[in-house]
Amino acid sequence: MSSYPKTSALMARGIEFLGSEHAIMCGAMSWVSERNLVSAISNGGGFGVIACGAMTPDLLDAEIAATKAMTDKPFGVNLITMHPDLTDLIAVCTKHGVSHVVLAGGIPPKGSVEAIKAGGAKVIVFAPTLALAKKLLRSGADALVIEGSEAGGHIGPVSTSILAQEFLPELAQDFVVFVAGGIGTGDMIAAYLEMGASGVQLGTRFACATESIAHPDFKKAFFRAKARDAETSVQVDPRLPVIPVRALKNKGTESFTAKQREVAAVLDRGEVDMNEAQLQIEHYWAGALRRAVVDGDIENGSMMAGQSVGLVKEEEPAAEIIVKLMCQAEDALARR
Template sequence: MFSNSITKLFKIQYPIIQAGMVWASGWKLASAVSNAGGLGIIGAGSMYPPVLREHITKCKQATDKPFAVNLPLMYPDIDKHIETIIDLNVPIVFTSAGNPKTYTSFLKSKGITVVHVVSSSLFAQKAEAAGVDAVVAEGFEAGGHNGREETTTFVLIPLVKQAVKIPIIAAGGIATGRQMLAAMVLGADGVQIGSRFVCTPEASSHINFKEKVIAAKEGDTLLSMKKHVPVRLLKNKFFEEVHAAELNGADVNTLQQLLGKGRAKKGMFEGDLEEGELEIGQVSALINEIKPAAEIVNEIWQDFSAALQKPIEGM
């Protein structure tokens, strides 16, 4: 039986966390990952308060294992989300995209374990000072919203390890057990995986998007909109419009107008592969098939265990 600071903190079997991705991470995916021994997360960023309540309720019916809710701190109705989380006794909350000082102490006073997503060692120190129980250190390779520093996971994890004493979860560019082992050798106590879990039957993202991810090759994603909100996207018609605007020196207002409203929903949930925003990580180049979430958890753990036992050639 494997045991470390992350498995003990979350009361899970494997230190494998499924990222709370917008338009992909509903109750079906979260419960499947939790039932398989990892930690499933419901992505609240794309949900209205009544929808989040429905997903938490259904997740609790589908699993008796711990699960979490990802809560972007810039969400406009965040107080209603927090009310729902407390009312339904969600045990773990992952916060992101904001100042962890704002809600951490309040959530912890309600008995909730709090984890914050960071993109630098400085932000990790601020999160630790705010009282979080662990941090997700997310490297430049990750899909979706990203840090402006462009620090890669291989560099970020040892930097954060030097900077804080709380447990560290590595994220960004991880889809296999070998990558998981590499992250843990560098100082992580567990891994958070997003892109790999998009390509599951349980993910609520559109089949068009899943198939686009499977078809992705090296270089098919790029960090965009750094002047506005940095986000890693698959290249498509919308991406090319953003890229052209940035090359022409577009300001924040121009990028906001180009982005408009509902662009992520259009791409990832409704399956519009030309006009939609397609958020995915660089590791999409390693993803070649759609398979159940439980199979992915087991495959990652078996790969991790095998790599752990195998000596390095030449040593």
């Protein structure tokens, strides 16, 4: 018998889809969601997801192999749709028999969903609007993540609570839908499950897990932060669409403003096209995030964090975080 009968019953579809003990996914956080954290989350009953980010196919190949050596539980790989080597990255996932591939960062390029499914993996997508969500699910995607603006990293403009009210009544009966953004406790997990979600995705809550390789100073900054400290980046030039990023405010957020002006000027001179300009922005974030996560430069690096950062108070093993979330969800449902 499950230790969490009410929660597990509501998660049943998500559990079956992921193949994990609980339908709790870890959001893909570049430099953070790597072999150590991913394997710890999967071993703890959740579903870890490798953040490919700007990795080359060779680097992803090594990361998947290392993760498989640390866990025999299911885990996924998050691929950025605008990555120039997307086709090769999909082939790497197929080579390793990765069970789930998450496509993030935009509308999946033509043929990418089909290529992933041909390799035997299930496809999870993001969608900022209900119309696009329906189109992607009709076009072959197996599951959807709706992620609100409270989340850390790249975000859309609408809050999780609004997205849940709009998407779940329309989709939850027929499709596997995970809710993400601003979730830090089991009470909120219970609420979204009751609304029809098959499971949830959390990132910020796991960023400071004991197994996370994030620098100690990075973790300390999370412990000190309040919800209002996690701010969204500002778009400088309307001709250069930039997906907003939520992060703790520091000198790095100011540097991003300067970077946008620099890239816009290069774009104006015709030295790069729009796609290359946006890739330069992505590479900026990858480098800035590495400075914070790996090097511990919390002043100049990118401190990507969701507004639930105010609920992260201490370093805990991933398995304990999952147990705590499940206990809170079960208690919340028992009080209904």
